[in-house]
Amino acid sequence: MRLVDVSPEVVTVELADGPARFHALWLRDNARDDASRHAGNDQRLFDVTELADEVVVASAEVVDGRLVVAFGPDGATSAFDAGWLEAHRYDVAAGVGSRAGDGPAGAVPWLAADLDLHRLAWADRDDRESLAATTAALVRDGVAIVHGLAVGEDPPADAPGIVDVAGLWGPVRATNYGEVFLVRAEANPTNLAFTPKALNVHTDNPYRRPVPGYQLLHCLVASDVGGVTVLLDGFRAAEVLRDEDPAAFDLLATTSVPFRWSGDGFDLRNRGPLIEVEDGGPRAGAIRAVRYNNRSAAPFDVPFDEMAGLYEAFRTFARLLHRPELEHRFTLAPGECMVFDNERVLHGRDGEADPGRFLHGCYLDRDWIHGRVG
Ligand SMILES: [Fe+2]
Structure with missing residues (x-):
């Protein structure tokens, strides 16, 4: 994973399938730090209404294969694994089942x-x-x-x-x-x-x-x-x-x-x-x-x-x-x-x-x- 671009609103990283943009608010809402997610059950510990009206990226860098983002104005910091970002990337072209075959994941339709x-x-x-x-x-x-x-x-x-x-x-x-x-x-x-x-x-x-x-x-x-x-x-x-x-x-x-x-x-x-x-x-x-x-x-x-x-x-x-x-x-x-x-x-x-x-x-x-x- 390589950092491509950082702005207050968007972080762009190079992933296995190419560059992917992530919104500051999306990253903050999905922050992985202990104050944001319960360590035991991985459930979110806050409601979206508790976040600032204008969530921004204060800084972002790739450290040991992880994207580390510091947010403003609340000062939270979170690290995102490359694999997790790959699995949840949403900066993809729209299209019919564009990222997988037909049917729910795992289904192999048969004759x-x-x-x-x-x-x-x-x-x-x-x-x-x-x-x-x-x-x-x-x-x-x-x-x-x-x-x-x-x-x-x-x-x-x-x-x-x-x-x-x-x-x-x-x-x-x-x-x-x-x-x-x-x-x-x-x-x-x-x-x-x-x-x-x-x-x-x-x-x-x-x-x-x-x-x-x-x-x-x-x-x-x-x-x-x-x-x-x-x-x-x-x-x-x-x-x-x-x-x-x-x-x-x-x-x-x-x-x-x-x-x-x-x-x-x-x-x-x-x-x-x-x-x-x-x-x-x-x-x-x-x-x-x-x-x-x-x-x-x-x-x-x-x-x-x-x-x-x-x-x-x-x-x-x-x-x-x-x-x-x-x-x-x-x-x-x-x-x-x-x-x-x-x-x-x-x-x-x-x-x-x-x-x-x-x-x-x-x-x-x-x-x-x-x-x-x-
Ligand atoms: Fe039947």
């Missing part, structure tokens, strides 16, 4: 043929490295399988089940369907998922706020016919749309649409774009979430003049979600549980399953997986 489903044996759950590898696969691929679990219609109480699998990361997020929902044919289903019908690929519960971040589906009894699982990486599908029809992508990424489910004493509503992108920061434009559910999309409510265009973009994306190269097909066996990112990986069922097929399902908040360290 069907590329997906090598990560598997964790229940017997290995206490092995730290095995569990860490599974967590990493969930962040990278958005899906993993845990196997060696309970099987059958009425498994013994001590057989490992879906709540135990969720517990590898965190507590189940209960909904009006209960802590665990049952997926099988019912006489009067509250949701088409609870029938043997084929199901279009979708993400669950876009009508909840917040949308459940992860979903688990544990197969207890398989189907003799049909019931093939289809998984599709919504991030990859969105990337394809952006490549092929950027105007449709932009429209879907900037149009908030409503979702709704009612029944069982609840009327649940939420809204958001079908494709959500980072709306700021160095990764602006990178895909952040995909929500798609043909069953619970409520009537679109954009102004009259925009409706035809929205439907055109919506149908273009919907057709794309049926492309064979995006659809990963496999059969979930009894004793297997798939864990998947519910704002990325779309899931569906191909063909009529026989009514004996029986799965347990539950949800988990995203942070238990994506926020985990090690």
